[in-house]
Amino acid sequence: MPDLLIAQRHSAHLDRVVEALRQVHESDGYPMVWPEDPVAWLTPERSIGAWVALADGAVVGHVMLVAADGVExxxxxxxxxxxxxxxxxxxxRLFVTPKARGSRIASTLLERVxxxxxxxxxxxxxxxxxDGGPAVRLYDRLGWRRVATGPAAWTAPDGTHPPTASYLCPR
Structure with missing residues (x-):
């Protein structure tokens, strides 16, 4: 992996962030439903700040902070x-492109926020x-404290309410 730069996300990054998100969606199904307006999905009114991980100018990761009132x-x-x-x-909105995984990018983005x-x-x-997947394993490995579990308030494309876990940062 080339040198990694974590930078505050600006509007000039958004087209590249959407492309990175598309790669993640096609590979992993995140988000479960592709947003009608991906830029709006990446820039919600509740946003407090957002950052990108850049490798040779390519967006390879993304994270943002939002008001917590919508958290399960x-x-x-x-x-x-x-x-x-x-x-x-x-x-x-934490994600890392499939080709960039295994390089501690998600951990670095979490450290930044x-x-x-x-x-x-x-x-x-x-x-x-x-779902016991990579995201859950990442938060557990980094020491995030699982506080609660339960069905999501929202529905998945199949009409179910997926199980969710809610975590508190260890610091």
């Missing part, structure tokens, strides 16, 4: 963290489909 089991996360929901920020000034003292949380 957010009340349990806030209670465990000892803060209000407003005292949380959620990791969202953990140190982000936009975090403003909030505790970091996230939720993930609890």
């Amino acid at each position: 089991q957010v009340d349990q996360l806030a209670e465990t963290a000892g803060v209000s929901v407003a005292g949380l920020a959620a990791v969202s 953990e140190d982000a000034p936009t975090r403003r003292g909030r505790r970091l949380v996230l939720d993930v489909v609890d």
Whole structure:
């Protein structure tokens, strides 16, 4: 893997981020349903900040922080963290392109958001489909604390509510 640069995401990155997301979607089915407007999906109003991982100018990874009010089991996360929901920020839209995996890019992106000034003292949380896949193994390996599990509030394309796990950052 060429030298990796983690940079704050700007609008000039969005076309390349959408292409990276398309690769992830085609390979892994994330997101489960391709968004009608991928740029809007990557720039929600709840966004606090976003970063890209660049290798030779190519976007190979992405992460963002959003307001935590949409996270599964957010009340349990806030209670465990000892803060209000407003005292949380959620990791969202974390992905790494298939060809760039195995290079600690996801871990590096998570470290970046953990140190982000936009975090403003909030505790970091996230939720993930609890399928035992690579994302779950990553959070477990990095010491994120699983606080709650339960069915998603949203439905998958097959009409089910997938199992989710909600995590609290160890720092």
